[in-house]
Amino acid sequence: MKASRRNVVFMFMICSVLLIAACSSGSSTPSASESSTSPQSTSSSTGKASEPPKEKYVIKILTQDNNQIKRSDETKIGKFIDEKFNIVFDFVQAPGNYTDKLNLMLAGGDYPEIITIRDNATFDKYVRAGALLPLDDFVKDSPNFAKLFSVQIPLWKLTAPDGKLYKWEGGVPVDFKNYIEVLDIGVRTDVLKQQGWPNLLSTDDYIKFLKQALKDNPTTNGQKTLGMVVPFAEPWGMQGISTIMYEKGGRYTAAAGNMGVIWNQIDQKFEDTLTNEYVKESLGFFNKLYREGILDKDVFTDKYDQFVEKLNSGRVLSTWYVVWGLPAANQGLIDAGHPEMQYINMPVRSMTQVERNEKRQIRVEDTRPFDIFAITKNAKHPERIKELLEWASSEEGKILLQSGFEGEEYTIVDGKRVPTEGYKKTLTDMDAQRSVGFGLFNFLGNVLTNGQDGVPYTMGFDPKIQDELGLTKEMREAYKALGWESSKDYYLKTGEMANTGLAGTVSIDSTSDLGALHQKMVDFRVKNSTSLIIKPKNDQEFEALYQSIISDYQKLKPELVVNEYNRLYQEKQEQLNQLK
Missing domain, CATH: 3.40.190.10 (Periplasmic binding protein-like II)
Structure with missing residues (x-):
């Protein structure tokens, strides 16, 4: 992914x-x-x-x-x-x-x-x-x-x-304390200040915030302002990060990669990706962003280079998941005489995840x-x-x-x-x-x-020098205005360590019939995820299209792959016990 x-x-x-x-x-x-x-x-x-x-x-x-x-x-x-x-x-x-x-x-x-x-x-x-x-x-x-x-x-x-x-x-x-891997939403700090430093969290929070931000800032530095950019055209784009809302809550991590199954950290089992409730909410979020004109229309053709070019221009209000380019963009904006325009990584959760208020499972990879x-x-x-x-x-x-x-x-x-x-x-x-x-x-x-x-x-x-060396003055001021003690403060208080363990080692023989079925599941999901984002004109249409897609998806019998993943997991657990 x-x-x-x-x-x-x-x-x-x-x-x-x-x-x-x-x-x-x-x-x-x-x-x-x-x-x-x-x-x-x-x-x-x-x-x-x-x-x-x-x-x-x-x-x-x-x-x-x-x-x-x-x-x-x-x-x-x-x-x-x-x-x-x-x-x-x-x-x-x-x-x-x-x-x-x-x-x-x-x-x-x-x-x-x-x-x-x-x-x-x-x-x-x-x-x-x-x-x-x-x-x-x-x-x-x-x-x-x-x-x-x-x-x-x-x-x-x-x-x-x-x-x-x-x-x-x-x-x-x-070491969990050294590396808290959270890739959520990059947000422009001058717009946060403009709206009184809201503590954004839910998907509804972001839609309201970005909708208002576009209204208040139709242009940036003489160019049309873009609400959210994502490099979905990358191989790991639609396949991986369009559905990754599931890792923002309190049950799942991305330990299984970006194929046909996801890993339930709490219940220690694999589940189907496309039918997962958080995956549905993830695609629904992007559909709403698209309908509101917040999601850049080029996201489906933009690769990372095009994404970076837009980000570095400062005309972008937010980015999804791809926050590793923010530091370079921030320095570029400072050099261009716009130090007030910086980006920071902020948390996001689906509406159901906010309601459940569970401890976020922060993946620590074994x-x-x-x-x-x-x-x-x-x-x-x-x-x-x-x-x-x-x-x-x-x-x-x-x-x-x-x-x-x-x-x-x-x-x-x-x-x-x-x-x-x-x-x-x-x-x-x-x-x-x-x-x-x-x-x-x-x-x-x-x-x-x-x-x-x-x-x-x-x-x-080193947690003490991450912010010292990694944050600009404006970024530190932004986190302080939000009430955070550090750039990782929210995640340390609301998350817990989730070791991937055996989950990351399980895969189906790619040359087998089930391996072929697994690839069909992935291809089906990628193709139809795009449709779910761009076609529905309202929530009712989204629900109808989603149910129709799931009906067709079930004909593939994805449960065969999910069951095999769980069988292999139990088998590997027994093997691991022997190797220890």
């Missing part, structure tokens, strides 16, 4: 001044000067000699996020890896539908040595085709990797049809099936990749990859890492971030927990 949901949020943190940093256990961490003059001065945590192999090993990495850096040795971190391991990564752009590209590569056998996979279904295809190398023996000889991912490894094994380990994932493990990495059978030197991966799992590796270098990106004060002024200056400069290498090596793993010094490996995730 979310185009690598946590990768996307990671870029939000980078752009918003919450750069990818990590913690240090002390002064043993390499400094930038040490890395450039004598990379062997800090030995690998594997205990093996750190003398780099003689042969230069260039590995292709497919990416849709990085379009500036072509080779890893253009960055400080990449140079260190080159000097220490004689490995260089060649970043190759993969435009278009990434999953389709992976399927084509699998069919032709021309996939890269290290591959990024965005969903369990595609991962399943690669495993069944014999395209991925098992990592079980590697784990036995790699104490850093085994310790770091001790919770994840049994769960990762469960996703493979033969019970072997073929992957690792980025963005896990997670696994991330949209951020899978694996070594393929095309790898020329898999043993060297594994050596690098073990180092990346060590304290030294995590600090270097996520924090940079002592003396340049951070200093050590009382045994803890403290970001330097130079580091802080990179927080609003994407080119500076890329030159260090932050965010470019996530395929080696990145963790959202604390290091041995008690500081998050990503320093920007």
Whole structure:
């Protein structure tokens, strides 16, 4: 769904001044000067000699996020890896539908040595085709990797049809206090001020607020004001975020991804997506936004680039879910002389969710099936990749990859890492971030927990400095005017941790009849969700069309897929108990 949901949020943190940093256990961490003059001065945590192999090993990495850096040795971190391991990564752009590209590569056998996979279904295809190398023996000889991912490894094994380990994932493990992932509605602060700082929450609140805001602000900076923009044309758009109201309440999380089922965190079971009451309310919300002229008419054709262009212009009043672009837009508005026009992330709930007033289930991912990495059978030197991966799992590796270098990106004060002024200056400069290498090596793993010094490996995730570094003065003033103590205040008070556990590991064999049915369910939902948003002219028409669509949907017998998901969940629970 979310185009690598946590990768996307990671870029939000980078752009918003919450750069990818990590913690240090002390002064043993390499400094930038040490890395450039004598990379062997800090030995690998594997205990093996750190003398780099003689042969230069260039590995292709497919990416849709990085379009500036072509080779890893253009960055400080990449140079260190080159000097220490004689490995260089060649970043190759993969435009278009990434999953389709992976399927084509699998069919032709021309996939890269290290591959990024965005969903369990595609991962399943690669495993069944014999395209991925098992990592079980590697784990036995790699104490850093085994310790770091001790919770994840049994769960990762469960996703493979033969019970072997073929992957690792980025963005896990997670500390809930460091990473509260809430992607709701971005709202322009000058309009909030204009209407007396309303504490928006329900869908009705937003429709009333945005309707009035459009009336009061028909144009912005000489352009027509847009009520709400969403990049629904992205593969994860209509399929994922058009129905994701379900995660805003007190029962469900997005642990199941964006396919045909959703995960009920409270009852610990899978349910059908399209027939879910909160999914219906989500689509009904967008229908009302569309009818009121609030929803931009281009949302169904806009991809992320078009979305960003509109957002950066400042003419947008609100955004749905895609809030990771807000920091860059805010800085652009400040640079353009409009500091009063800032965006902040605010909560939303459906009318039923507001009425029930349940604790929101805030997803904490134990696994991330949209951020899978694996070594393929095309790898020329898999043993060297594994050596690098073990180092990346060590304290030294995590600090270097996520924090940079002592003396340049951070200093050590009382045994803890403290970001330097130079580091802080990179927080609003994407080119500076890329030159260090932050965010470019996530395929080696990145963790959202604390290091041995008690500081998050990503320093920007320290709750105390998230707002200090991530909020502009105007954003802080806006939250204060709303009565919030911090940008996460509402969510901490009204939500609770919801670990994904086994739910994120369950998937149906994509080559089976049920796998084909599952895809039909997804395609049906995506096609008809668009109709539900644009066709009904009132609530009665929406209800009639919804019931007609559900009637046709039931003919597919979606309960067969839902039942299979729950059967597999129980089966995997038994397997997990044996693996622990």
